[in-house]
Amino acid sequence: MSESSEWLIYRGAGEPHDGVDRLPDPPPWRDFTSRDAAGSGDGSEDRRLGAHRHLAELHRPGAEELEMINAALYLRRPLLVTGSPGAGKSTLAHSVAYELGLGNVLRWSIVSRSELQDGLYHYDAIARLQDVQIAAQADNGPGSGTPGAVDGIGGYIRLGPLGTALLPSDKPRVLLIDELDKSDIDLPNDLLNVLEEGEFAIPELERVADRLPDRTAEVLTADGVKVPVRDGRVRCRAFPFVVLTSNGERDFPAPLMRRCIHLELGRPDHNRLATFVRAHLGDEAARAGDDLVTRFLERSRSELLATDQLLNAIYLTDAAATPSRDRLADLLIQRLDRPR
Structure with a gap:
């Protein structure tokens, strides 16, 4: 093998070999082994901020950047961060969460099909219907405590990243709504009321709240833990630190801009x-x-x-x-x- 091809693992020769054992450790930002076994961390700090951040502070904000971040924290307003790809828009959310001890960053990656509902919660009506039918066949009627009963409805609801960020807590969560400019034309407007009021309803729970124990159902969060939701409504106590990122590929409606603190990151x-x-x-x-x-x-x-x-x-x-x-x-x- 020539010197120029010694680094090649896949050689295209059509002959099996054990060359994959020579692969070095993955790049730190693609190393997923840091996810702990208990599931309490997702390894995103090392991947986003750097495994060697003790040697150098990755995020060195200038005066204007610091002022806008702190303005968003003080005013409890979303921070809209625009800039070219790789300018550090997403990293900013992880940097704030790490420095202020606000836990794992909740991330909602936007695509053209994303809707507000995706960020708030998902209700698995089909799974619930199937469980009700199975319970009926086993002669377990409604209210028997089976998964299909009213008091088990929370087991079919999972909060999205935005819904989880709005749960009541003493400290704010950090929510990254990444690449909002990829969304369809309606999503920025749909976000307005939720970001302004800091609450939302889960109609599936509201309709049966009076039949739930203590009017409360336990639902799953985006973090994978169960939390109680009373009266079918999620209301924040500490408004989350919301970072909306955009590559500048489109303009946003004035009502959204009015509710955000805008930060433009230069190269x-x-x-x-x-x-x-x-x-x-x-x-x-x-x-x-x-x-x-x-x-x-x-x-x-x-x-x-x-x-x-x-x-x-x-x-x-x-x-x-x-x-x-x-x-x-x-x-x-x-x-x-x-x-x-």
């Missing part, structure tokens, strides 16, 4: 990118990849690039030790706005 400079690399890969990798940081910044003046592309290039060219370093880096850092 990161060399120091911030180097800190970003150091937090995820450590000092040695940051020094070895400094030339790639410089080239990345030069190209980003005229091309749309994302900082996770830079991380991928520095990690792989270091881990693979391939002689075709520059060529491989260019393959990994391809402009995102090029014609397809």
